Amino acid sequence: MTGARLKVADCLHVGFLTHHVPSARMADLLAALCDADDPAAVAAAFHAEPGEAPLAALRPAIDRLFAGDDAAAIVARLEAESGDFADWAQSTAAGMRGKSPTSMAIALHQVRIGGFLPLYNGEEAGAGGSLSFEECMRIEFRIVSRILEEHDFYEGVRSVLIDRDNAPDWQPATFEAIAPGAIEAHFTTVPARGDLVFAAG
DSSP states (O other): OOOOOOOHHHHHHHTSOSOOOOGGGHHHHHHHHHTOSOHHHHHHHHOOOOOOOHHHHHHHHHHHHTOSSOHHHHHHHHHHOOGGGHHHHHHHHHHHHTSOHHHHHHHHHHHHHHOOOSEETTEEOOSSOOOOHHHHHHHHHHHHHHHTTSSHHHHHHIIIIISOOOOOOOSSOSSTTSOTTHHHHHHHOOOTTOOOOOOOO
16 A cells, blocks of 8 residues: 555565565576575575564564555554554555555555465464465456556556656545545456466466
């Protein structure tokens, strides 16, 4: 929903990565892998700890403030946050207010149904989806196909890359104005050229 980028330590923390190898050691890693009988042992030997993950300290706030399926309520909770996490929460909310409400609602629904993070810090993700990789990619294809037929993608390109006014006119402009069923349609509508098909075997 936020579009925030994860740094290496955070990627390890959430399970996107299993090992971190500094770019300066990539050639050595490649050479070692070419001669290896046990690639996992090589990866472990080259692994370098990147330091503490900033997300680890934010995890309690993230779990609490981003709970549920209501995107508007999530932003409202961020804006209302007080205490130790207030600065982070309000900065996050301000950034989200500039993004397409439709895109944020789609992203939230994707995470809820897809289970894109099967592991989080070594623990099962718990409630959420259990779609296969192929199912997730098929849904992603449906979403992208539909987005390319709508207004907001092109408006985002215009505001950031063409006119560079950073003043997008999202349609709809608020979560509340999103039509009933509009988000779900991104997941269920089969593109005119058909669904994504995977080769057998």
